[in-house]
């Protein structure tokens with residue numbers, strides 16, 4: 001049992017009763033004399049540990065009898081005060097008081113059925129701090145009595161999974177998004193494949209498929225029935241199709257007066273679909289119902305992230321120009337009697353805060369003539385964009401795949417550009433059905449399946 005001690009200066013200190021008297025006395029000495037410099041040393045020590053990787057979450061259960069928990073706050077007005085936890089493996093982590101009180105898991109503060117915080121923000125005192133801290137002998141939980149009169153209990157496993165350190169955070173990031181595996185043509189000799197019937201019937205096959213689409217950005221589903229409606233059947237296993245102004249699904253056939261170049265026999269440059277939408281489709285599906293039999297009609301596919309990394313390496317100034325310059329995309333027309341007028345602005349290569357590539361928006365067909373680039377910089381931007389396109393089309397990076405009837409090609413529309421070789425209407429009808437998923441839906445389903453497979 002821990003007995004908190006409160007010094008005259010307002011220093012809270014809790015010690016393990018299980019620890020030796022000498023160790024306790026030593027800890028008390030340090031904390032009773034907690035002058036600013038000493039507190040700083042204590043915090044600095046904590047910060048050094050902060051970046052050390054912890055063991056995997058599965059080993060936290062040995063947080064225990066030799067664990068120590070003490071309060072590292074020194075003064076009541078120290079808003080950044082934290083609880084320092086010594087784990088059984090001699091690592092330590094810091095937990096801010098305000099975060100602990102905010103995340104109290106009791107029924108008064110947290111609704112377990114909806115997994116939602118009930119505690120209102122106006123009821124969270126900014127200067128909240130514990131007046132007592134206890135750890136039972138098994139070391140598997142921490143109880144805190146708070147300055148606002150409330151009490152909280154946290155399990156050690158819950159705290160360990162939420163530790164404020166890079167290892168715990170990286171593990172969390174891995175749950176949010178799977179790490180992308182970039183590829184060039186040599187690495188993509190064998191296209192990842194799944195079987196349509198397996199995906200409908202087998203959760204393990206579905207999970208593997210979703211993981212491949214997320215990591216590689218591409219998977220070919222084989223042996224789907226060669227009639228329309230199969231995208232809806234597959235989608236029922238995932239979530240919902242994303243509707244756009246081309247409908248819930250769209251048919252790719254040669255049409256007279258086509259409102260989209262996809263509905264012609266022409267070659268299509270490598271592109272992403274619908275960059276004129278701010279919320280553009282995350283994943284594209286193309287189901288081949290019948291294929292043109294002569295030459296042409298092949299799909300081109302390329303990992304634009306892999307190529308962008310090459311551009312970053314060989315022409316960093318061109319890469320930067322493509323990440324800095326906003327490009328206008330638009331789509332104006334009529335579909336099923338409904339007029340549409342979509343406009344969006346995106347850089348060609350969109351980076352996240354850490355400089356990693358987040359999305360690529362490349363579509364020469366719907367790139368607008370309106371362009372916000374400085375006139376003096378425009379030539380350099382064209383030069384960079386054309387250089388990127390040369391690399392994208394290079395056989396070192398781009399692969400060719402002619403779909404067979406019954407194939408559904410599924411790819412990351414933020415990353416894998418697709419194009420098409422031109423064909424002529426003499427070789428039979430080419431009939432594809434297309435649709436989209438949002439990444440939120442795909443990742444949600446993947447997490448559900450991963451959690452279920454962990455249980456089994």
Ligand SMILES: [Zn+2]
Nearest residue numbers: 104106108109
């Ligand atoms: Zn509570």
